[in-house]
Amino acid sequence: MVDFIHKVNPFINMKEYLTKMVESFRTATEFEQLTEYEKNNNSVICAAFRKFWERIIKSEYEKSLDKNDSDALNSCYLIINELASSEHPEGQRILYEEIFYNLVLEEVHVPIVYSRLNINAKKIFDSVKTNQ
Amino acid sequence: MFCASDPKEVNILSNGLVGKIELTDSTDNRYYYLKDHLGSVRCVVDNNGSVVSAQDYYPYGETIRQFNNNRYMLTEKEPAKKMAGKRDAETGNDYGVYPAIYGGARYYNSKLGVWLQVDPLSEKYPGWSPYNYTLCNPINLIDEYGLETDDPEKKNKEAILPEIIVIGERPQESWTKWAQSVLLARMETKNDVEQTWESIKSGNRYTTPYYLVKSLLSLANLALLESAPLPMPAALNLLPTARQSLLNAVTNSRLKNAINELYRQGAKIGSGSSMDAFRQQGTHGQKLINYRDNLMDIMRSESLSQKDKAILKDILIDIQNAIGGK
Numbered sequence: 435m436v437d438f439i440h441k442v443n444p445f446i447n448m449k450e451y452l453t454k455m456v457e458s459f460r461t462a463t464e465f466e467q468l469t470e471y472e473k474n475n476n477s478v479i480c481a482a483f484r485k486f487w488e489r490i491i492k493s494e495y496e497k498s499l500d501k502n503d504s505d506a507l508n509s510c511y512l513i514i515n516e517l518a519s520s521e522h523p524e525g526q527r528i529l530y531e532e533i534f535y536n537l538v539l540e541e542v543h544v545p546i547v548y549s550r551l552n553i554n555a556k557k558i559f560d561s562v563k564t565n566q
Numbered sequence: 567m568f569c570a571s572d573p574k575e576v577n578i579l580s581n582g583l584v585g586k587i588e589l590t591d592s593t594d595n596r597y598y599y600l601k602d603h604l605g606s607v608r609c610v611v612d613n614n615g616s617v618v619s620a621q622d623y624y625p626y627g628e629t630i631r632q633f634n635n636n637r638y639m640l641t642e643k644e645p646a647k648k649m650a651g652k653r654d655a656e657t658g659n660d661y662g663v664y665p666a667i668y669g670g671a672r673y674y675n676s677k678l679g680v681w682l683q684v685d686p687l688s689e690k691y692p693g694w695s696p697y698n699y700t701l702c703n704p705i706n707l708i709d710e711y712g713l714e715t716d717d718p719e720k721k722n723k724e725a726i727l728p729e730i731i732v733i734g735e736r737p738q739e740s741w742t743k744w745a746q747s748v749l750l751a752r753m754e755t756k757n758d759v760e761q762t763w764e765s766i767k768s769g770n771r772y773t774t775p776y777y778l779v780k781s782l783l784s785l786a787n788l789a790l791l792e793s794a795p796l797p798m799p800a801a802l803n804l805l806p807t808a809r810q811s812l813l814n815a816v817t818n819s820r821l822k823n824a825i826n827e828l829y830r831q832g833a834k835i836g837s838g839s840s841m842d843a844f845r846q847q848g849t850h851g852q853k854l855i856n857y858r859d860n861l862m863d864i865m866r867s868e869s870l871s872q873k874d875k876a877i878l879k880d881i882l883i884d885i886q887n888a889i890g891g892k
Binding site for chain 2 (some may be wrong): 478
């Protein structure tokens with residue numbers, strides 16, 4: 435019966451969710467170059483967020499992070515882990531299809547990113563890798 | 567051989583229908599059916615051995631996807647699964663035609679996986695619903711006429727000889743050529759093909775052309791799906807490089823971004839497109855819908871060049887095909 439209980443999708447408005455969780459994403463170029471229509475399209479805004487995350491991962495590796503970026507990076511991992519552990523399946527779907535599937539990382543970045551993922555996010559990360 | 571009442575078409579019969587000859591004024595077009603273990607037609611080849619159509623089914627007979635080059639529409643002439651009747655184009659139902667003594671035809675809906683009328687022999691199966699198809703075991707059993715469940719292997723064993731005769735009608739040279747070309751599609755070098763071909767020819771299991779057909783069927787399907795193909799949009803034909811070639815071809819930045827997201831960078835399997843991911847893994851459904859909306863918005867609000875428009879249209883068709891199960 436559990437499957438038949440309607441659960442409210444907490445990720446219906448990703449623009450609001452992402453900009454609320456990561457303040458600096460609102461002013462990032464990845465966000466600003468989107469049209470208003472694209473900002474309200476969950477897949478497109480998630481792709482922009484993925485690119486933003488990729489950029490600060492690279493900055494972290496090059497040790498060129500400022501305070502704002504450092505906070506943003508922590509928030510990014512918070513979002514990733516929250517999506518992975520969400521009770522609503524939409525969270526895992528977004529993480530799999532919109533974020534991990536097209537994530538472009540260099541070999542050296544992978545262990546750093548992987549170490550900061552929680553167990554659920556690690557599972558999704560591994561399954562994307564297997565299916566590629 | 568058996569000539570139907572319609573003089574424009576001749577059926578080739580042995581263990582069921584194994585082919586058709588279309589008689590035209592100038593020439594006879596021959597089509598041969600390659601069937602799977604159940605006897606469902608999976609592939610049709612012509613005189614020259616080239617594949618003219620092919621399709622895959624879900625266990626209960628609904629079409630997963632199909633390929634044809636418009637010369638021969640299989641679904642208009644044949645039922646999806648091994649049945650004595652044909653698929654009704656209007657309703658999508660198949661019908662099994664059984665002897666009139668039991669009351670005539672009985673319709674089968676492959677989407678629901680049930681017969682739509684009660685089984686006339688339902689008293690023989692008191693523990694089963696009178697609407698069930700093959701005792702809910704559609705991968706191993708067949709129900710050709712909508713009456714009783716049969717074991718296809720048993721039926722094949724009973725009718726080995728006629729199969730050989732019918733297949734033997736094909737010119738051996740042309741058949742060999744076709745089989746080798748199928749093998750070539752799966753092998754790296756000519757040497758590999760020749761070795762495999764020799765082993766097939768000399769192996770005990772493949773002593774007759776009939777078994778050769780069976781053994782090559784899976785290869786033919788793979789070759790068909792991987793190299794020859796589904797009617798893909800022209801812009802996406804070279805799948806492994808689709809991403810880069812599309813990115814180079816388009817000029818609009820929003821369209822570029824969309825393509826960037828719909829095709830994985832450095833994909834090792836297939837084209838790496840989200841459409842392929844959806845077809846193969848069943849994921850990316852929502853992403854495709856969102857991107858379709860976004861592409862429609864690009865089409866409406868951006869002033870695109872003719873080339874960008876054509877590519878955008880192709881991608882939209884591919885997304886739509888993927889969502890529609892093609």
